[in-house]
Amino acid sequence: MVERQGILASIENDFPQWYQDVLEKAQLADNGPVRGTMVMRPYSYAMWERMQSAMDARIKATGAENVYLPLFIPQSYLEREAEHVEGFSPELAVVTHAGGKELTEPVVVRPTSETLFGEVMAKWIQSHRDLPLLLNQWANVVRWEMRPRVFLRTTEFLWQEGHTAHATREDAADYARRIHLDVYQDFLENVLAIPVLPGFKTPSERFAGAINTMTCEAMMGDGKALQMATSHELGQNFANAFGITFSDAEGVAQTAWTTSWGSSTRMMGGLIMSHGDASGLVLPPRIAPHQVVVLVVKEDARTLAAARAIVADLKAAGVRVKLDDRTQVGFGRRATEWELKGVPVRIEVGPRDLDAGVLTFVRRDRVGKQQMPATEVAxxxxxxxxxxxxxxxxxxxxxxxxxxARVSTVDEAREAARTGFAVIDWNALGEAGEKLLNRDAITVRCLQTREGALPDPHEPEQDLVAVVARAY
Amino acid sequence: MVERQGILASIENDFPQWYQDVLEKAQLADNGPVRGTMVMRPYSYAMWERMQSAMDARIKATGAENVYLPLFIPQSYLEREAEHVEGFSPELAVVTHAGGKELTEPVVVRPTSETLFGEVMAKWIQSHRDLPLLLNQWANVVRWEMRPRVFLRTTEFLWQEGHTAHATREDAADYARRIHLDVYQDFLENVLAIPVLPGFKTPSERFAGAINTMTCEAMMGDGKALQMATSHELGQNFANAFGITFSDAEGVAQTAWTTSWGSSTRMMGGLIMSHGDASGLVLPPRIAPHQVVVLVVKEDARTLAAARAIVADLKAAGVRVKLDDRTQVGFGRRATEWELKGVPVRIEVGPRDLDAGVLTFVRRDRVGKQQMPATEVAxxxxxxxxxxxxxxxxxxxxxxxxxxARVSTVDEAREAARTGFAVIDWNALGEAGEKLLNRDAITVRCLQTREGALPDPHEPEQDLVAVVARAY
Structure with a gap:
């Protein structure tokens, strides 16, 4: 496509700058005054609200309940379980002064609520009747970022983190798999319209403390991968660290099996980079704040009345519709603005079409104008x-x-990862090959069955393939 | 009522301890590990979610949009507008270390997002066409508390804060009034079932920087007042401090008129203290996570099947219903538990009633059991x-x-405030009388018309009454 008079950088030649331009021109987000923080403007926050609501319904359908745990964590808590927090400390923001004086013990702004979940689960679980305990939280978390990028890597971000405890390893594994498939993959594919590769992380990419990490990997417009959500089986590691035990039906003390799983505002970045084109955002109707914009072409009482009637009809049909009657602003400028904002359908209402009993509409994902009878719009x-x-x-x-690309050597994988993903037998690549690729900032995104499905956690000795790519 | 075997402290004799006991026994909230913070357990968080959703719909109906602004604010921002932040600094939590080192400029954890709203409004508003700009945010905020109390006064709490900018003083005043009446009062009375006294704050109780503060005051079970929500007209003070200007229709630069308004998890405390009784929580059906609990009296296949059918029928009728089939736990203990949790209606399903074709039910807000034909439940x-x-x-x-009590002297007001509210002519009390009452921790909660309505902001010289009380 032709570059649009410099409104956006070229998506082909400078994808990172195109992304920054879209954030600004589509009025999605600004940088906050503290490095790495972001301001989510109404347009992106409306999408995040829809994401939250669609995910939350799926999470609740699995039986989980929401809680809210404190933002502040005593510094000593993060020293409890070294394996879980290793790697966090340079990322931590630490409050040393409060109430007008220096604190006796500094408090950390949560990088996750993991340690507090550990504490409340240990307290709330007594008997096997308290299991499974299925908890989730929507909150802000802070990880100090050296190379921040709005939505993809910000010092503060919004996310959900789920933590569950189960009586058996099987129950924990089944639940984590259900979150992966019925919550994350279903939401990403059916709401955000982003196909994901479900798979396991390799041992070196696995979450610290997990015995298995499942990931949803997506391909962005530039061929790079973005990890959209992860779910972890934590075995009994987490429960041992926090003393999460229960008395079984015979009254014998047992250690619980836990899971954790999370997804964040990073998905906003994935949404932009997955569907966007040279003209800006392209939004799937299920997430779009406005599914349809009705543009009044010129100021004229009859045209305006007709546009209002169309808006009312569409609203009655359950469509999220926006009326643009700013006829003092040029039509072309307004059309470009809605294109930038990715509104799925633009309906143009002008006097000539009204005479002919038709409406002109433009699909954001197609080139060219189409028409439909005015009476059939709803x-x-x-x-x-x-x-x-x-x-x-x-x-x-x-x-x-x-x-x-299906490849069979490390060199071929490296070459394919310049423009997209490579699939290679995990047995052929191995951890040695993985390390070689890492040197060029190429990583194993996930391990899958040969059919591209999530492996069976109960059969570790499977014949798997590795999906390899550069990643955000 | 008779005290319940020591499950709860007496509501008549020790209201503060009764409140603490309800928080714990009804599994509403725990204290967090950092002083003054709280853990919202699933049962209270489910209520907060319903509050949020009911308020959010009302806020959006006024035309406002949600945004998300960063948790962290550069310390220098809070020195910009002294009048607005005065009184905050001993309440601030300050991050001095992050990314593994000391920060060049410390950052403050937001006590409100006011300064950031000021900044983004100044940036986003250019022309009169950008007005009114109606923004709202749901977020956590931090104010270091010396005497914390769960829900009522916590170091971290959840709230919404709205900030709007308008072209004229009248438009700002009308909008603030609309938020006060159509959002706050309507929500508090029609969802939480808490009658509120709408009114203006006196000059000494007014929000710093406001030209008018409207408040919703409610009476708790012990006769003390709780401020449930406030809305402020900020005149041009806030806009002047942040440079929020716009070019009018003639292209002349003008200063905007702004409002701000907020409500928080404090409302959870008000809900507990407004309706609770000697047996625990009493929840209004519109906010109750479970509106009805169906108790299976004893283990028996026919009884269980009947209970399940009732639950299905009630669900189909749009009722939020919970099945309690834990027949291994004594019936009395389970009945007491649901009473503690304030579930509005308890339906007991036992074999004898089934034979008779009736169901026994108990209203949480009434004493004694009633019956209804089993076929009519839905x-x-x-x-x-x-x-x-x-x-x-x-x-x-x-x-x-x-x-x-209607009173006419300061002494009578002081006496009446021992057990409830006093109403006194504001002309008779005056700021001198207000100061006298403050010495005994009695405050003017609000100024109203003689009819108990919100005064007219356009007629300052009205014949008003002062509502006086002790307050949380």
């Missing part, structure tokens, strides 16, 4: 939005397939 | 819940009326 638009949702997913899936 | 329970909602409001309103 009956046709919902189906059109469903079609756009499916098409965006199909386009992303095709790109993922087209830019994934 | 048709009768929704109306019953509406009735309970209305009755709780009526009971609270009657208490407010009964415990409010």
């Amino acid at each position: 009956s046709r638009v919902p189906a059109l939005l469903d079609e756009i949702q499916r098409d965006l997913f199909a386009v992303a899936r095709t790109r993922l397939a087209d830019r994934t | 048709s009768r329970v929704p109306a019953l819940l509406d009735e309970i909602q209305r009755d709780l409001f009526a009971v609270a309103r009657t208490r407010l009326a009964d415990r409010t």
Whole structure:
């Protein structure tokens, strides 16, 4: 596509600058005054609210309940379980002064609520009847970032973290798998229209303290990978560290098996980079704050009345619709603005079309204008939005397939990772090959079955493939 | 009422301890490890989620949009506008170390996001076409508390803060009034069933920087007042401090008029203390996580099947219903537990009732058991819940009326405030009388018209009354 008079940097030639431009021009987010923090403007926050609500419903459907744990954690807590916090300390923000004086013990701003979940679970679980205990939290967390980038890597971000305790390893594994498939993958594919590769992390990429980490990996517009969400089986490591025990049906003390799982505002970055094009954002209808914008082409009482009637009809049909009647602003400028903001369907209402009984509409994901009878707008638009949702997913899936190469050597994997993903037998690559690739900032994103499915956690000796890529 | 075998302290004799006991026994909240912080357990967080959702819908209906601003604020920002932050500094938590080293400039954990709202509004507003700008944020904030008390006064709490900018003083005043009446008062009375006294704060109780502060004051079970939410007209003070200007229709630079308004998890404390009784929580159906609990009296296949059918019928009728089939736990113990948790309706399913084709139910807000035909449960329970909602409001309103005395001297006001509220002519009390009462920790909660309504902000010289009370 032709570059748009310098509104955005070229998506082909300078993807990182295109991303920054989209953040600004589509009024998604600004940098905050403290390095690495971000201001989520109404347009991106409205998307985050929809993400939260869609995820939260799925999380609750698994039986989990939400809690809220404190922002502040005593510094000593983070020394309790070295394996879990290793790597955090340079990332921590520490409060040393409060109440007008120096604190006896500094407090840390939570990098996760893991240690507090450990504490409350140990307290709330007594008997096997208290299991499974399925908890989740939506909150802000802080990890001091050296190379911040809005949504992808920010000092403060919003996320959900789930922590669950179970009586058996099998129950914990099944639950973590359910979160991975029924919450994360289902949400990412069916709401955000982003196809993901489900898989296990390699031992070196696994979360500290986990016996298994499952990940949802997606391909961005530039062929790089973005980890969208992870779920961990923590075995009994976490429960041992925090004393999470229960008395079983025979009254014998047992150690629980736990899981944890998280996803964050990083998904906003994935949404932008997965579907965006040379003209800006492209939003799947299920997440778009406005699914349709109705543009009044010129100031004229009849046109305005017709536009308002269309808006009312669409609202009644359950469509999220925005009226743009700012006729004092040029039509072209407004059309470009809604294009930048990725609104799935733009309906243009002008006097000539009204005479002809038709409406002109533009799909954000297609080139060119189309028409539909004005009387059919409320009956046709919902189906059109469903079609756009499916098409965006199909386009992303095709790109993922087209830019994934089946390779058999480390050199071929390295070459393929310049523009996309490489799939290689894990037995052929091995941890030695993984280390070689790491030198070039290429990582094993996940291990899958040959069919591209999540491996079976109960059969560790499977014939797996490694998906290899550069990543955000 | 008779004290319940020491489960809770007496609500008549030791209201503060009763409150603490309810927090613990109804599994609402725990203290966090850092002094003054709290853990919101699933049961209270589920209520907070309902509060958020009901308030958020009302806030959005006024046209406001949500944003998310950073947790961290450069320390220098809080020195910008002395009038606005005066009184905060001993309350601030300050991060001095991050990224493994000492920061060049310390950052403050937001006590409010006021300064950041000022900054973004100045940036986002250019023209009169950008007005009104109506923003809101749901977030955690931190104010170091010397005498913390869960929900009422915690070091960290959850809240919403709205900030809006308008072209004229009238538009700002009308919007602040709308938030006060259509968001706060409507939510508190119609969802939480808590009658509130709307009014203006006196000059000495007004928010720093405000030209007018509106408040929703409620009476707790012990006759003390709790401020549930406030809305402020900030005149041009805030806009002047942050440079929030716009070019009007003639292109002339003008200063905006702003408002701010907030409510917090403090409302959870108000909910507990407003409706609770000797047996624990009493929840209005519109906020209750479980509106009905169906108790299986004894283990028996037919009873269990009948209970499950009732639960399914109630769910289909849109009722939030919980099945308690823990027949291994004594019936009395389970009944007491649901009473403690304030579930509005308890339905008991036992074999004898099933034979008779009836169901025994207990309203949490009434003494004694009642019966209804088993076949009518799904048709009768929704109306019953509406009735309970209305009755709780009526009971609270009657208490407010009964415990409010009309007085004419400072001495009478002081005496009346021992057990409830006093109403006195503001002209008779004056700022001198207000100071006298303050010595005994009695404050003017609000100024109202003689009819008990919100005064007219456009007519400052009104004949007002002062509502006087001890307060949380």
